[in-house]
Every structure is written in structure tokens, then in C-alpha cells.
Amino acid sequence: MVVMALMTIPLGVEYGRQSSLRQQWLHTEQTVIAERVTAQALKDELLEQKGYVQTAAYVEAAARSRLRMSRPGEVLVVLVATPTPVPTLEPTATATPERQNLLERLLP
Secondary structure, three states: OHHHHHHHHHHHHHHHHHHHHHHHHHHHHHHHHHHHHHHHHHHHHHHHHHHHHOOHHHHHHHHHHOOOOOOOOOOOOOOOOOOOOOOOOOOOOOOOHHHHHHHHHHOO
């Protein structure tokens, strides 16, 4: 009876260890599945973008926007940014003697 009781202790410890490992594996599996779903969505998006890049519409849009190209007979207008003038502050009124005295009293 004592021998049987002593045999159950290692089995109980091993069962606890196996249970902990199983939980870790399940968590890892869920993480990998979530990453795979995200990667598949990114792949689908990139394949769609690849398909668009291979069309004539993309080539024309890229030529017009990035390379500033135009078709024969079209006039290309390029807008150049002009510097914005900086507003200057001008005094609106001169200090009256009463105000001047007040300023002298406040700021010795």
C-alpha cells in the first residue's frame, strides 16, 4: 500500500507538468494561427496591388503624378509654391502721458 502511494506522487507531478506544457502549446498554436490569418490578409492585399501595378491605368497615373509626363497635345502645368509674406506688426497708437506714467509706475 505504501509502495503504491509512493508511485502516485511522481505520476501526479508528471501529470501537472504535462498539463502545463499542453497549455503552452495551445497558446502558441493560437498565436501562430492569428499570425497566419494576418499574413494571408497582407498577401491578398499585396497580390491585388501587384495586379493593379501591372495595368496600363497605373502606368499612366504614375507617369503623370511622379514623372510629370503628359500625352502629346496636352499642356503640362506645374504649380510652384510661392513664399508667403510675413505680416509685420505696426503700432496702432502712441502712448499717452497717462499711460506712460502708469507704465513707469508699474515697471520701475
